[in-house]
Amino acid sequence: MDFPTALVLNAIIAGLLLGGFYAAVSVGISISFGMLDVVNIAHPAFIILGSYIAYIVNDRMGLDPIAVSVVVSPLFFALGMLLYRIYYLCFEKRGQESLRGLAFFFGILFITEVALVLIFGVDYRMVQTAYSETTWRLGPVDFPMRLVVPFLVSVTMVVGVQLFLTHTFFGRAVLAVAQDQLALRLIGVNPTRVKGLAFALSIATAGVAGAFLIVIQPVQPALGREYIGLVFAVCVLGGMGSIWGTLLGAFVLGIAESFTSTFFGPSWAPAVSFGLLLAALAFKPSGLLGR
Amino acid sequence: MSNRNFAAVAFAIALAIIAASRLISNDYFFSAAYTVLQFIILATAWNILGGYTGYVNFGSAAFFAVGAYSTVFLYKALQPPLPVMILAGTLAAGLLGLAVGYLTLRMRGVFFAIATLALSVVLYTFVVNWDYVGGARGAYILQPRDVPFGLRRYIHLLYSAMVLMTALALVIARAIETSKIGRGLAAIRDDELAAECAGVPTLRLKLFSATVSGALMGMAGTTFPYYLSYVEPSAAFNLSYAVNSIAMPLIGGMMSWVGPLIGAVLLGTVQQVVQVTISSAWNLLIVGVLLVLFVTLAPNGIMGWVDAWRRRRKR
Numbered sequence: 032m033d034f035p036t037a038l039v040l041n042a043i044i045a046g047l048l049l050g051g052f053y054a055a056v057s058v059g060i061s062i063s064f065g066m067l068d069v070v071n072i073a074h075p076a077f078i079i080l081g082s083y084i085a086y087i088v089n090d091r092m093g094l095d096p097i098a099v100s101v102v103v104s105p106l107f108f109a110l111g112m113l114l115y116r117i118y119y120l121c122f123e124k125r126g127q128e129s130l131r132g133l134a135f136f137f138g139i140l141f142i143t144e145v146a147l148v149l150i151f152g153v154d155y156r157m158v159q160t161a162y163s164e165t166t167w168r169l170g171p172v173d174f175p176m177r178l179v180v181p182f183l184v185s186v187t188m189v190v191g192v193q194l195f196l197t198h199t200f201f202g203r204a205v206l207a208v209a210q211d212q213l214a215l216r217l218i219g220v221n222p223t224r225v226k227g228l229a230f231a232l233s234i235a236t237a238g239v240a241g242a243f244l245i246v247i248q249p250v251q252p253a254l255g256r257e258y259i260g261l262v263f264a265v266c267v268l269g270g271m272g273s274i275w276g277t278l279l280g281a282f283v284l285g286i287a288e289s290f291t292s293t294f295f296g297p298s299w300a301p302a303v304s305f306g307l308l309l310a311a312l313a314f315k316p317s318g319l320l321g322r
Numbered sequence: 323m324s325n326r327n328f329a330a331v332a333f334a335i336a337l338a339i340i341a342a343s344r345l346i347s348n349d350y351f352f353s354a355a356y357t358v359l360q361f362i363i364l365a366t367a368w369n370i371l372g373g374y375t376g377y378v379n380f381g382s383a384a385f386f387a388v389g390a391y392s393t394v395f396l397y398k399a400l401q402p403p404l405p406v407m408i409l410a411g412t413l414a415a416g417l418l419g420l421a422v423g424y425l426t427l428r429m430r431g432v433f434f435a436i437a438t439l440a441l442s443v444v445l446y447t448f449v450v451n452w453d454y455v456g457g458a459r460g461a462y463i464l465q466p467r468d469v470p471f472g473l474r475r476y477i478h479l480l481y482s483a484m485v486l487m488t489a490l491a492l493v494i495a496r497a498i499e500t501s502k503i504g505r506g507l508a509a510i511r512d513d514e515l516a517a518e519c520a521g522v523p524t525l526r527l528k529l530f531s532a533t534v535s536g537a538l539m540g541m542a543g544t545t546f547p548y549y550l551s552y553v554e555p556s557a558a559f560n561l562s563y564a565v566n567s568i569a570m571p572l573i574g575g576m577m578s579w580v581g582p583l584i585g586a587v588l589l590g591t592v593q594q595v596v597q598v599t600i601s602s603a604w605n606l607l608i609v610g611v612l613l614v615l616f617v618t619l620a621p622n623g624i625m626g627w628v629d630a631w632r633r634r635r636k637r
Contacts, residue, residue, distance in 0.1 A: 131617045133435055137568065141565050142607060142610035256561060264440075298450055299447060301443055308436070309440050309441065
């Protein structure tokens with residue numbers, strides 16, 4: 032197989048753009064799974080939920096989906112608070128989080144998916160934006176705006192989350208929870224409250240990422256499953272609980288996927304993220320930038 | 323009851339059920355009962371790794387599909403008789419189970435669960451891209467015109483095979499549970515490090531449990547292509563198999579072989595009724611809601627209630 036330069040360049044650019052989006056999708060898992068030890072396997076379900084909310088508002092009122100998602104993100108934040116409350120009372124408090132907590136989130140994922148099927152059907156839905164048809168060209172390389180806009184907002188969001196975690200009092204408390212809950216309790220901070228707010232933040236990022244998703248591609252309820260492997264792959268590949276690692280892992284995955292669909296066909300793309308995940312788990316469980 | 327007696331009783335009941343079913347003329351009964359039996363096997367098999375050993379497997383659908391696609395492959399290649407296909411599919415899924423067992427070497431808890439889910443998607447992608455077994459289009463499997471044993475229709479044969487396989491699965495699960503192996507698995511579930519230190523051969527037991535669990539799940543899938551006459555990847559790899567095989571033991575109770583049986587009969591029957599009276603999307607919603615309700619409110623399932631009730635009566 033020969034590798035024409037234009038094709039390779041395009042694959043790299045598309046992979047980077049996609050990677051930025053993957054970082055937004057996975058940053059929530061990096062917080063909930065990587066830092067709080069809450070295995071929120073239902074994370075992709077909230078992404079799809081975000082997509083559908085953006086779709087409804089866009090369809091009815093023609094507003095920009097990404098702007099909508101930022102406006103409704105407090106709703107997702109509240110949902111996350113509620114969910115963590117249930118999770119804490121039913122599982123974490125009783126010390127049963129491993130098996131039953133996992134089954135709980137699996138059930139939530141399934142319920143969300145089926146509920147969306149019941150309301151919207153299994154058809155693919157898409158949004159219309161001012162920029163979805165535009166493509167910039169720089170020589171042989173394409174910059175489709177439907178990828179560039181989510182990429183820019185994604186990277187801004189992920190960097191914002193990182194700055195928030197390292198430069199605010201609350202953010203440092205979250206990092207402290209990840210390291211030593213007992214020490215936090217000893218200095219008089221309630222780790223459950225910190226975890227609840229951090230989990231809510233992770234769900235809020237899922238809602239916003241949902242809007243990016245529906246700008247990039249049409250969405251149907253079962254799409255979330257494909258992202259389960261992806262979010263965990265990015266999180267593990269980058270290193271548990273490291274936001275910069277998440278960004279790096281997302282770019283690696285985006286480029287790997289983009290090359291696979293360019294040179295082997297898009298039907299192989301789903302296997303890339305899961306294959307990388309299996310490989311990362313088996314050979315380098317601490318990830319690229321693991322702590 | 324000794325395991326040999328239990329096996330004799332189980333197979334006697336299975337044969338009695340098969341004989342009694344010949345009096346039923348409604349074909350829908352057979353197709354509905356087939357589905358419920360298939361869930362009993364899946365739930366029982368899942369419980370061997372999930373309930374006894376404590377390793378959550380999200381990839382039940384992958385094992386089921388390996389069983390189903392091994393039948394499709396053999397059908398296209400050689401067309402051997404049904405028992406050979408069942409055996410081959412069971413072996414293939416058992417090998418996959420063994421591979422998954424080796425995964426437990428590096429991964430504990432959550433990572434193992436996610437890895438099984440990942441495995442399921444990777445296999446799905448391979449099957450979608452494998453044209454010989456139909457690829458994404460799916461494959462048609464014709465039921466043979468001649469039905470042996472004087473049965474009227476082919477579904478009756480499949481149903482009878484399923485009854486026997488269910489009995490086999492229950493016998494195996496109970497034998498594991500009551501033996502030394504079962505106690506070793508329980509030790510791994512409660513504290514793997516302590517078990518290892520106490521001299522429990524953890525790796526061998528985990529490999530054994532993963533292999534048996536996988537083989538039984540694959541066995542449940544081997545007759546699936548004949549049941550539907552048409553297999554496509556998204557049907558064989560359906561996430562509902564994974565959800566059901568987790569939900570059923572959780573709802574029934576994971577500590578003994580009775581739990582998955584009760585959970586599967588209950589949930590399987592409810593799903594059949596809902597599917598007929600309302601719609602198939604609603605029946606999935608009910609499974610999800612029941613799973614979440616039970617796991618939050620009754621973490622030990624129905625058998626947990628029974629045990630609590632027994633203890634109260636003793637006092």
